Amino acid sequence: MNLPNINEARKRTDKKTEYIYLNEEYDKSAFKGKKYFIRTYGCQMNVHDSEEIAGHLESIGYKSVDSIEEADLVILNTCAIRENAHDKLYGFLGRCKHVKTSTNPNLIIAICGCMAQEENVINELKTKHPYVDLVFGTHNICDLEKLLNNKTEKQNIEVFSCEGNVYENVPYKRDSKFKAWVNIQYGCDKFCTYCIVPYTRGKQRSRKSIDILKECEDLVKNGYLEITLLGQNVNAYGKDLDGEISFAELLKKVSDTGIKRLRFVTSHPWDFTDEMIDVIASNDNIMPYIHLPLQSGSDRILKLMGRRYTKEEYITLFNKIKNKVKGCSITTDIIVGFPNESDEDFNETLDVVNTCKYDSAFTFIYSPREGTPAAKIDDKVPMEVKEKRLHELNELINKYSLENNKKLLDKEVEVLVEGINEKDSTKLYGYTDTMKLVNFEGTKDLIGTLVNVTITDAKSFSLDGKLK
Numbered sequence: 462m463n464l465p466n467i468n469e470a471r472k473r474t475d476k477k478t479e480y481i482y483l484n485e486e487y488d489k490s491a492f493k494g495k496k497y498f499i500r501t502y503g504c505q506m507n508v509h510d511s512e513e514i515a516g517h518l519e520s521i522g523y524k525s526v527d528s529i530e531e532a533d534l535v536i537l538n539t540c541a542i543r544e545n546a547h548d549k550l551y552g553f554l555g556r557c558k559h560v561k562t563s564t565n566p567n568l569i570i571a572i573c574g575c576m577a578q579e580e581n582v583i584n585e586l587k588t589k590h591p592y593v594d595l596v597f598g599t600h601n602i603c604d605l606e607k608l609l610n611n612k613t614e615k616q617n618i619e620v621f622s623c624e625g626n627v628y629e630n631v632p633y634k635r636d637s638k639f640k641a642w643v644n645i646q647y648g649c650d651k652f653c654t655y656c657i658v659p660y661t662r663g664k665q666r667s668r669k670s671i672d673i674l675k676e677c678e679d680l681v682k683n684g685y686l687e688i689t690l691l692g693q694n695v696n697a698y699g700k701d702l703d704g705e706i707s708f709a710e711l712l713k714k715v716s717d718t719g720i721k722r723l724r725f726v727t728s729h730p731w732d733f734t735d736e737m738i739d740v741i742a743s744n745d746n747i748m749p750y751i752h753l754p755l756q757s758g759s760d761r762i763l764k765l766m767g768r769r770y771t772k773e774e775y776i777t778l779f780n781k782i783k784n785k786v787k788g789c790s791i792t793t794d795i796i797v798g799f800p801n802e803s804d805e806d807f808n809e810t811l812d813v814v815n816t817c818k819y820d821s822a823f824t825f826i827y828s829p830r831e832g833t834p835a836a837k838i839d840d841k842v843p844m845e846v847k848e849k850r851l852h853e854l855n856e857l858i859n860k861y862s863l864e865n866n867k868k869l870l871d872k873e874v875e876v877l878v879e880g881i882n883e884k885d886s887t888k889l890y891g892y893t894d895t896m897k898l899v900n901f902e903g904t905k906d907l908i909g910t911l912v913n914v915t916i917t918d919a920k921s922f923s924l925d926g927k928l929k
C-alpha cells in the first residue's frame with residue numbers, strides 16, 4: 462500500500478501527465494438495486510468530483526437516495542483545508558457508524574476526497590475507525606467499481622501520493638440541467654506555505670483544450686446556460702503543457718461556443734494577464750465577476766505565505782480589472798492570524814479592504830495543516846486576538862457588501878433562476894451576472910431560465926427583487 466506522504470509529494474518529478482481516455486463498457490446490472498448516498502464537503506472541485514462519483518456509480522447500476530438510513534453505500538467526500546473540515550467529517554462519520562451498528566450491518570462506508578490524501582487521517586481511520594470499509598483518494602475515483610468489487614480486504618485503503626493523471630470521457634452525473642462545472646486543470650503547484658491542496662490534489666495538470674471545448678460544446682447542445690471553468694489557478698492553465706493555448710485564449714474559445722454565461726474559479730493574482738482582462742471585458746457572455754483571493758494585505762505576511770505578489774501589485778491589478786471590465790464585482794478570500802501576524806500586518810489587510818471595497822469575501826482564521834511549512838512556525842498570537850481580528854474584518858466586509866448591494870436598488874438585473882427558496886416556497890432564488898443572490902416571487906416553471914428582476918431591497922448577503 463502506498464500511503465499519502467507529504468514529503469514525497471514535495472519531490473515531484475517532471476514526469477509527463479498521462480491522459481487516459483476511458484472507453485469502458487459499463488454493466489448497468491452489476492450493482493442493480495443498490496442505493497448510494499453521497500455527502501460532500503469542501504470546494505467546487507469536490508462538488509464536481511461527487512458528480513463524477515455519482516456518474517460512475519449510476520453507470521454500474523446504483524441509484525441515489527437522500528439519507529444514510531436508505532443507503533447500501535455511503536460516500537463521504539472530504540475536505541482538508543482547515544481543522545473544522547475534519548471535525549465536520551468525524552461528526553457525520555459517527556452517524557454512519559450508528560446506522561451500521563444498529564440497523565444496517567451491511568452498510569458500506571467509504572471515505573474519499575482531500576482528507577483521504579492525508580497520512581495522519583489514514584492512520585486514524587485504520588486505528589480508530591475500523592468500521593470504515595473503503596478509502597480512496599482524489600486520484601483514483603474511476604477505480605471505484607474495482608474497489609467495490611474487492612471483498613477480500615477488511616478495510617480497503619487505496620490512496621496514492623502521486624502526481625496524478627488526467628481522465629477523459631468521465632461519466633458525470635451533473636446535479637443541474639442548466640449549470641455545469643467543467644474542470645480545466647487539476648492539482649496545484651503554487652505551494653502557498655499554509656495550504657494543503659498541492660499535497661492532496663497532486664501536481665498541476667491541465668486538460669487539453671480540445672477535450673475541454675468538446676465538453677463545453679456538448680453542454681451548449683444539451684441546453685446548458687452556464688459553465689464554470691474549474692481549477693485552483695485557472696490563469697496558469699496550459700503552462701504545464703507544450704504548445705497549449707493560454708487561459709485567455711481558452712476563455713475566448715469557450716465563450717465562442719455560445720454558452721449564455723461563462724464563469725471561472727479561482728484566479729490567482731500572480732498569473733492574471735492583461736490579455737485575460739481584455740477577453741473578459743470584450744465578451745458579453747463572460748460574466749463580470751472575479752474571485753481574486755488576497756489572503757493578506759501585509760507584504761511581510763504575503764512573503765511568508767509564498768503568494769508571490771505585494772499589496773501594491775494586488776491593488777494595481779484590482780484597479781485594472783475594475784477599470785476595464787464594466788460593472789465587475791470582485792470577491793476575495795482572506796486569512797487572519799497567519800503565524801505571528803502583528804496588529805500592523807492586520808491593519809494592512811484592513812487597508813486593502815478599505816481600498817478595494819469588495820462585493821463579498823470568505824474570511825478564515827489560519828488553521829495549521831500538518832506537513833505544510835507554515836505549520837512549523839512557532840506562533841505567538843493567542844486565539845482570542847485572531848478571533849477579534851476576524852470579527853473586525855467581517856464587520857468591514859459586510860459594510861462594503863451592503864454598500865455595493867444598495868447600488869443595485871431599483872435597477873433591473875438578469876437572474877439565472879436556480880430553485881425554490883428553502884425558507885419561503887413562494888419565492889425563487891438565483892444569481893445575477895455579478896454573482897449576487899436574488900430572492901423574488903415566482904413560479905417554479907421559471908427554474909433554469911434567465912429572467913429580468915427589479916431589485917427592491919438590499920442586504921449584506923442577498924437582494925430581494927420583483928419579476929419584470
Ligand code: SAH
Binds near residue numbers: 655656729794829830
Ligand atoms: N486556489 C485558491 C484557494 C483554494 S483554498 C487560491 O489560491 O486562491 C480556498 C481558501 O481557503 C484559500 O483562498 C484560503 O483563503 C483558505 N485557506 C487555505 N488554507 C488555509 C489554512 N491553512 N487556514 C485557513 N484558511 C486557509
Ligand code: SF4
Binds near residue numbers: 649652653656657659
Ligand atoms: Fe492552496 Fe495556494 Fe494552491 Fe490556492 S494557489 S490551492 S492557496 S497552494
Ligand code: F3S
Binds near residue numbers: 657658661
Ligand atoms: Fe477542501 Fe480539497 Fe477543495 S482541501 S477546499 S476539498 S481542494
